[in-house]
Structure formats: structure tokens, C-alpha cells
Amino acid sequence: MSEQFVVPEELGGARADAGLARLMDISRSAAALLIAEGNVTVAAGTVGKSAKLVAGSVLQVTIPERRDPLEVVEEVVEGLNILLDDDDFVVIDKPVGVAAHPSPGWVGPTVVGGLAGAGYRISTSGAPERAGIVHRLDVGTSGVMVVAKTEHAYAVLKRAFKERTVDKVYHAVVQGLPDPLEGTIDAPIGRHPGHDWRFAVIEDGRPSVTHYEVLEAYGKASLVEVHLETGRTHQIRVHFSALRHPCAGDLTYGADPRLAANLGLTRQWLHARRLGFNHPRTGEWVEVTSQYPADLRYALELLESGNA
Numbered sequence: 001m002s003e004q005f006v007v008p009e010e011l012g013g014a015r016a017d018a019g020l021a022r023l024m025d026i027s028r029s030a031a032a033l034l035i036a037e038g039n040v041t042v043a044a045g046t047v048g049k050s051a052k053l054v055a056g057s058v059l060q061v062t063i064p065e066r067r068d069p070l071e072v073v074e075e076v077v078e079g080l081n082i083l084l085d086d087d088d089f090v091v092i093d094k095p096v097g098v099a100a101h102p103s104p105g106w107v108g109p110t111v112v113g114g115l116a117g118a119g120y121r122i123s124t125s126g127a128p129e130r131a132g133i134v135h136r137l138d139v140g141t142s143g144v145m146v147v148a149k150t151e152h153a154y155a156v157l158k159r160a161f162k163e164r165t166v167d168k169v170y171h172a173v174v175q176g177l178p179d180p181l182e183g184t185i186d187a188p189i190g191r192h193p194g195h196d197w198r199f200a201v202i203e204d205g206r207p208s209v210t211h212y213e214v215l216e217a218y219g220k221a222s223l224v225e226v227h228l229e230t231g232r233t234h235q236i237r238v239h240f241s242a243l244r245h246p247c248a249g250d251l252t253y254g255a256d257p258r259l260a261a262n263l264g265l266t267r268q269w270l271h272a273r274r275l276g277f278n279h280p281r282t283g284e285w286v287e288v289t290s291q292y293p294a295d296l297r298y299a300l301e302l303l304e305s306g307n308a
Contacts (some may be wrong), residue, residue, distance in 0.1 A: 005059045012055030016040070019053045024061070039064060072102055072131075077114030083144060083288050088153035088280050090120060091288045094145045096267055096295070100136040108139070115147060122147055123154040134158045135166075135231065143170070143272025144290040148280075156280035161231065167276035167287070170226040170236055171215075173269035173299065174245040175256060177222050181214040185239040189232045198252060199234045201242045208232045210239045218303040220259060221248050225273070237268060248299065262308050263299035271296055 003024075011019040020031040020040060034040055039062040040047045047059070079095030094100075094111060101112045112131060115122055122132030132147040134157040148154035160166050190205030192198040209229035216223040222245075226236055234253075240246055241253035249255055249265030263269070276287040292300065302308045 001063045003061050003063065005061065007053045007055050007057050007059065009055045011053050014053050016047045016051045016053055020059065020061070023059070034061065034063070037064070072110070072116060073113045074116040075109060075113050076117045077109045077111075079293070080109075080111065080114040080118075082118075083290065084286070086149070086279075086286075088150050089146050089148050089157065090115065090122070091144060091146045091275065091286075093290050094137050094142060094272070095293065096140060096142045099139050100145070101130045101133050106139075111145065111147065120149070122149050123151055135161050137272055138234065140267040141270050141272060142290075142293050142296070144275045144288050145272065146275060146277065146288075150280075153280040157277065160277055160280075164229060165278065167274070168228045168231065168272070169274035169276075170228065171271050171273040171292075172224050172226055172236055172240065173221050173248045173296075173303070174224055174240045175221050175248055175259065176245050177217050177219075178212065178214060178224065178240075178243060178245050183212060185210040185212070185243065187239060187242060189235060189238050199232070199238050201238060206230075206232055208235050208239065210235060216304075218306075218308070220308055221303055223300065223303075236270060259308065263302055264295065265299055266295070269296055269299055 005023045011022065017028055017032040017035055021028040035047055038046050041060045042057050077098055080098060081093040082090060083093050084091035092111065097108060099106050099108060099110045101110050112133065132154060134146065134148055134154060137143060137145055146157065148157050186209050187201040188205030189199050189208040190202045192200040207230060211227040211229065212224050214222050214224050228235060237247055237250055237253045246253045246255045247268040247270050248263060249260040250268035251257055251260065271292055272290060274287065274289045276285060279286050
């Protein structure tokens, strides 16, 4: 769709983004986005957001169709592999850079879209954009994840995660050597008081319990196995950061950027290694393991060789 706007006298000399916002009755940031995408032109060509409007000139505005942020886009997601395909559920290997489901502000690939693109028809329980999703992994975390195919499986698995009967095992490389080598971190987590997009250990946060065991010590960093009793957002990252042993590569939570660069890490070394749960129909125990992806294997090999 395209519209034309004649610049009135009172907007002559105004910045293009500010003037367009007034002409179209939209926010200045929305006007700036239209300009940045090359959707605003005058006779002389495209308009820059800081350009000055000329009274009497005609602005030609192309208004692109915006995708609903909650729309499920069916697509083939590279690296999204099937670890176990059951009549009631599917267990996947989620690659880094893939969200569990669509959400406002996220424009990348999703597990829901990837499974749809692969021909899977999953449970329709819950919101449409979260169909079949009974738990989530962060975009920057790879590993094993289960998605319900049937309504019954969705209800049973949702309850299992809520009642903490699922065995969630992660592997992480954390800086330094935790002391003791085996222990429990019991510290409440909530939104960081100074950063909306971060979390922190705070007095009035939600109860959060992390059990860990050091598997290998490499001097600069250690490989740890983590069992989650609760499932708070960024729980492992926040808890180890609070111990001053942040996940290697996790610059958001205080990791050393030099070590991250030496290890070739562009994200936190954190992987959902194993998932165990009772089959939603038979009750039999199901356990699935995910192998480390290439970037995490490479970093681990550098640590093992002493070349980090």
C-alpha cells in the first residue's frame, strides 16, 4: 500500500522522521523505521531520517505489510534434529539461535515453526504460537527438548514439569573451579533491579534450586553437570554468576571476554545434555541425550589441550 503526503508550511524545516510521525499520526520510531527501510521518497529520491522537510513537497510512503509477531512461520530450521519420534511427543535437538516459539521482538526461527516445516503436527493445546511447547530453552542455549504431539501428552508433560518430576540435566563450562566441587545453589531469582532484560539473585525473587557437580577441571574453567530442581529464566547462568563462576562466553552475566575469544565462543557454554521423564501414556521412563554441538566441542577441546 502506498500513500502521498504534502508537507504543510508548519512542518517545513522539520526532521523527516519527526515530520512524518506527525503527518501519519504514528510514533517517531515507527516513522524512522519506514525511512530506514527506504519506504519514503520525494522527487529527488529516498529520504534520510535527519533530512529536513521542504514545505509543499510530496512524500511518497510505501507501507509494508508487517508480519504478526506471534505468527508461526513454517520453515526448515538447520540443525533442528529429531532425537526421538513417538506417537505422543517428539524429542528434538534444539540448535543455538532458535527460540522455542514466536514472541514479540523475535524474528528468527522457532522450534514450533521448524517442526511445522518438517511436517510435524503437534498438540494444539495452549496458545496457537506455543502449540505443544511444555518447556523452553533460551535462544542462546542448545540441547534436548520435548514437544507434545497430542492433547493428552501436552497435559501430562506440562504437569510433570510443574511438579518437578522431569530430570533436567545440563552441562556447562564455568570459569574457574567451583568450591565445593559438588553442591547445591539455593538462591531466589528475579528480574535485575537495574536491567529489565537480565535476572539476578534477589531477596524477594522466586525460589530457585540448582544442583551441580564438577566433572573436569581445566584451570581456567571447569566442566560441570547441573541438575535443575526449578526452571527459572537464565537460572544456571544467574546462579553461577552469583558464585563468581559465570558460564564461559556469557558476557551478559560477567564472563571474561578474553577467555570467550580464546575459546571461540559467541554465546554461553551451556547445553541441555539429557532429559528424562515418564512416558505420558505408558508411564515408562524415557531418557534422551544430546551431543555437544560443534562450537561447544571446539571450546572444550581447546581447554582439554591447554591451548585456551
